[in-house]
Amino acid sequence: MAVAFAAENTLGKLSKWLRILGFDTISDSGDHGLEFFRSAPPGRVLLTRTRSVKKQIRSDRLLFIQSNDYRQQLIEVIRNLEIRFEDVRPFTRCVDCNQIIECVEKRLIRGKVPDYVYDSHEEFQRCSRCGKVFWPGSHASRVMERIRQLFDSEQQTVDENVQ
Ligand SMILES: [Zn+2]
Structure with a gap:
């Protein structure tokens, strides 16, 4: 949709x-x-x-x-x-400017993320509008968990209404 x-x-x-x-x-x-x-x-x-x-x-x-x-x-x-x-x-989208974020070659973001992030990740994405760099990390998995909860709680509420 x-x-x-x-x-x-x-x-x-x-x-x-x-x-x-x-x-x-x-x-x-x-x-x-x-x-x-x-x-x-x-x-x-x-x-x-x-x-x-x-x-x-x-x-x-x-x-x-x-x-x-x-x-x-x-x-x-x-x-x-x-x-x-x-x-x-x-x-898939920059939270600040709504732009679709794109995969970016690792070497291009050297110096734009903390060294430990650069050293421990291979895949990076970047917003072509504001230049913000994204990488899969602990923050992403926490947000993902909240997203799941969002739909879980939605399901529970719907079920309660049905009964
Ligand atoms: Zn952006």
Whole structure:
């Protein structure tokens, strides 16, 4: 499922997490509110938690986020769009600029990561926009665990509702 998002600036942490999951997510860089949503490329799911935006943007692609907590917000998005674990592509996108990250030759990132990281890893990826370098590490496995929990808890809640 190729779902993409446009999120207002109050949803920064949610936007980061959607990118960690691999979803194309653009954020309002300032406080443009309605203007941001009106100029967002068509086809994106619009994410807001501002009531005036909800009132004024009449779109079936607008998703009004209820929670103030990004973990709950993420669950709201997953539930509303029926996103499954199979739909996510973790660590394929830069969390800061939404760019797809690309594999990069090890020799090209010498000096751009700590020496111990350089010495202990063979595979690196880089964001072509901001230059941030990524590598599989303990942080990635912890994040992966949280992603699994996210879908596990979703499943449990659904089961509870059914019974
Ligand atoms: Zn980047």
